[in-house]
Amino acid sequence: MLLKTEPNSIFNPLLKHLTQTFNKVICSGGAVFVIQNDSVVLEEYIGKQSNKPDARNIQRDTQFHVASVRKSYIGFAVAYAVHTGCIHSIDDLAIIYLPELDENVWKDTTIRHLLTHTHGLSEKEGAVYREYEAGENWTYRQVGVNTLTQIVKRTTGQTISEIVHGQVFTPLGFSESDWYAERNEKLVDVILRSEQDSSWRTSKSTEGDKMNMYVSARELALWGYLHLKEGRVNGEQIIPKEVIQLATSLQSPADLNYDSPQNGFLWFVNNLPTKKSEIGERVPSGSYQILGYTGVTLLVIPEENIVAVRMFNSFGSPEGYDYLEDVRSFGDTVMRCLGKVRS
Known part of the structure; x- marks a missing residue:
């Protein structure tokens, strides 16, 4: 993708926001990248890729572990499978x-429920069980995402990784976004709260089904930009716009309690007012966001023609740090940079 670089000082508060969060969480590095009106208006890197004495500086080709941000790529693959008729x-x-x-467990569970975290299923010691009836509530559980990756592979004959590489990474020349079986010098270390943190897991799978995806700040922003432009880049329709529209429009069940978060194809979407939104209250309707437990956030605001990314290599929330409030304030800071104050 060919984008101009036109730094704009009105976005400097986002660099301050990055630094403030950097000092609150347990990490060694961070980055912020903003595209507005088809130009890169902010690109900054701070810190190191690890806590090792000889650690590499965070830089343009540094790849961060994106954790649950990987779900946006899974959502894309599901949308592709629907568009091509593999999923009816x-x-x-x-x-x-x-x-x-x-x-007995799965009988009422649809793909829509899986995509919008409303399936009501959980898993313990390898056994899936029902917490509540499908569509009745919202909970963030890995079992739904795992099932979606299986459905994509079964219906298309391709893995998540194969679809995303074939449709996006290869055509657009992405070389800093992938699922890795082995480490390399461009990958950050994920800084744990303690060496005994049992929540942290990695994988050697390269199929796109596990949490071992690393992406640079610029390529995550370009991934968001591809969605912002509805698949059309540099005058060419790379991806059918219907695929992007499916993935980023509201798909939550119509009768879901509107206090619950709202989702497209795993993206969080800002559509109807909700008390539990993970998107800042100043961010306009029609925006969508994906976030990960490592502090990575990708926010797309079509109304303002903006994509904003922040990256960290933290894992989880230290005591006293409100992760979701900080994510919401990131989006609100974007809007303040534009001088937009929403009542």
């Missing part, structure tokens, strides 16, 4: 595509 409808039951699932 997101209102189809998951068990239609994976008949080996336990019907």
Whole structure:
């Protein structure tokens, strides 16, 4: 993608926000990258890729572990499978595509429920069980995402990684976004709260189904830019706009309690007012966001023609740090930079 670089000082408060969060969380490095009106208006890097004495500086080609931000790539693959007819409808039951699932547990669960975290399922010691009826509430559970990756592979004959590489990474020349089985010098260390943190897991799978995805700040911003432009880049329709529109429009069940977060194809979308939104209150309707437990955030604001990214190599929230409030304030800071104050 060919974008001009036109630094704009009105976005300096985002660099201050990055530094403030850097000092609150347990990390060694961070980055912020903003695209507005088809130009790079802010690109800054701070710190090191690890706490080692000889650590490499955070720089343009540094790749951060994006944690749950990987779900935006999974959502894209599901949208691609729907657009190509491999998945007939997101209102189809998951068990239609994976008949080996336990019907007693999965019988009422649709692909829409999986995409919007409203499936009501959880997992313990390898066994899936139901917490509440599908569509009745919202909870963030990994079992839904794992099932989506299986459905994509079963229906398309391709892994998440193969679809994303074939449709996006290869055509656009992305070389700093991937799922890695082995480490390399451009990958950050993920800084844990303690060496005994049992929540941290990695994988050697390169299929796009596990949390071992690393992306540079600039390529994450360009991924967001591809969505902002509805698949059209440099005058060419790289991705059918219908795929992007599916992924980033409101898909949550119509009768879901509107106090719950709202989702597209795993993206958080800002559509209807909700008390539990993970997007800042100043951010306008039609915006969408994806975030990860490592502090990585990708926010797309079509109304303002903006993509904003922040990256850290932290893991989890130290005592006294409100992760979601900090994420919301990132988006609100973007809007303040534009002089936009929403009542």
